[in-house]
Amino acid sequence: MNYLKNKRILLGVTGGIAVYKSPDLVRRLKEQGAIVKVVMTKAAQAFVTPLTFQAVSGQAVHTELLDADTESAMGHIDLARWAELIIIAPTTADFIARLTVGMADDLLTTLCLASTAPIVLAPAMNQQMWRAAITQENCHRLQQRGITLLTPDEGSQACGEVGAGRMPEPLAIVAHLQNFLTPHRLAGRKVLITAGATREDIDPVRFISNRSSGKMGYAIANAAIAEGADVILISGNSNLPPPANAQLISVYSAQDMYEAVMFNIESADIFIAAAAVADYRPAQVAIQKLKKTAQAELHLPLERTTDILGEVAKLEKRPFTVGFAAETQNVANYAWEKLSRKKLNMIAANQVGKNQGFDMDENALLVLWEGGEQDLGYGLKQDLAVDLLDLVIKRFMLTKHTDKVTA
Template sequence: MLAGKRILLIIAAGIAAYKSLDLIRRLRERGVSVTPVLTRAAEEFVTPLSVSALAGEEAHRDLFDLTKEAEMGHIQLSRVADLVVVAPATADLMAKMAGGQADDLASTLLMATDTPVLIAPAMNVRMWEHPATQRNLATLQGDGVAVVGPNSGDMACGEHGPGRMAEPLEIVAAIEARLASGPLAGRRIVVTSGPTHEPIDPVRYIANRSSGAQGTAIARALVALGAEVVFVTGPAEVPPPEGVTLVKVQTARQMHDAVMAALPADAGVFAAAVADWRVAKEATSKMKKTAGGLPVLEFAENPDILKAVAGLEDSRPALVIGFAAETDDVIRHATEKRARKGCDWILANDVSAGTGIMGGTENAIVLISDAGAEEWPRMTKTEVASRLARRIAEALEAG
């Protein structure tokens, strides 16, 4: 898929810069030409010699190279590639991009390009969660910049949380998705998947039964049609698909916040089995059995993600799709749910005992829309996903 493509790879500072060396190798293995650009600070982490050796091209570093600038070299660099990739993308460089600042080679290239841009953020968890970074991220996404990662995990600074740069193969998959051609090319779609876990105490939680298989299959099918997919998943049993911007969450409130941060989007597919309730007051230590009887749990309602997105004014996706897992009177309950939530489509299924759908490999869908109820034959979840992805492409094309 990538053979013959040209990537302009901008490497910013940070310990994650070492991953850029493996990224170059992975891209070269796939027949990609990589033109590397290093910020001055990036040279503290990787050397121009190592980058050039792996890329097979000179590592560009200085905006004011008189030989090249006589021919406006920075303009040429910014426009001959099929895609500009920034990995790692630091908080500082993201701020420059969002603010339109151009005071070195990397930021000038990003300002001068009319080529699609993909960034792989990497920074301390507090920097990633800072309101300024989140505002800049929203601005960049609104400008059409694609994002892969960051992932959660341990960091070089000793902290733990979101901020780790996506792994090289994840970035390669995101590059493939960004350069893919298909009916959903240029479309941004948010997909939720898996269950949510609502803690009771440090060792117990409330959850819905969901493997995440259907949501994962949908995300994979959308990527195959060229969509840029933000995949917000709870603790699912199945591994996440490649080629998506992966956001892992645990609770319904975290999923709500992640979805809102991922907007604007052309469509939203809300396949996650979100717990409707949570314990109003989570215990900070393990609850013990006592002779006094059973504990009394007070519940609170979780945010209604589907209804919240469907009710947005400025950033509502053009197509909002929900799911309804029912055990009886499927069409009536799903039709009522669609009206209650204000979404465009509901994909309803019968998950009662004996169907084998919940946690299984097959599904039997009824699509509820303005046109009424359309029953699909029982098929694999992969086939359901492919059919839905094609319908989404047709609906978005039709406006």
């Protein structure tokens, strides 16, 4: 869902070389349907003119504390009341320091004090200035007051140095704001998610696995965190960085994942099984590496692994249970059959194969539940995760958090 649509956003621009990114940020916010007004400090105008921001925002740009064109010359009060969200990008070390001590000596600092709207800062400065103890202390004090600070990017800087202090890219800021504005519908709820691929050993060197990257499960974890959930992510093999604010439990095999799920399932409100779990494993694992012989064929007996999703679905007091169906053909038919056979609350189906589904940034999802379905279409997994979780939350709330399906 787009929580920026029709949102009244005040963009504050302070004086730093990263100002060149700010007009693009205005454009990206407007693409999301936001209404953007810009306030510039005197230093910011030394880098980019107000006319530039007026052109991209379609709104008058504000630069003076006492604006004779507003009623009673109280422009900062008008803007403070208008704004539903204040984002300052870039935010210099100087502005952070002045905001920390409550300065109100220009339009931007004054309206920050006069507004009840949430404030988000996107720091941008020299890497040593960012690392300085006083800057970090100021940031900590602002966070204690409820002001949100985005983490600056790392990389080469205009001064020629390398390190943390770059203003996040406009698209990244837009994504942060979307997450920031997302209603925390899962606050106080625990969501248990599986992701990635399991591995089943043949011998100390070889194993059976699949092409899953974990991208879908990790994206769902991030979406759940944005909704305020307490997230436990049980992950098989994946090279992805762990989602911030999630409890990550790394596992190796299907049995490891089963044990981790069952250990944590009792306290879960929602269980989303996005992992690609092996259906079979070698019946016997060789202690030493299997050597090539003169035989043309090698027979490798396999045995079934425990059906994690099925075991969860059979629990007397189970959470709202969501499965995944990755198929190479007859996607909808197989998904409906799996939904019914395992008595799931919901299933997300997608087609996989060569250059499709696994290990890709994009996917296509068809979501099914008893009496309904919704095609989420094709898109980035991070976007599909948000849309899928929205459906999960709505169905979860509709069942009033109880599972009436019996095994």
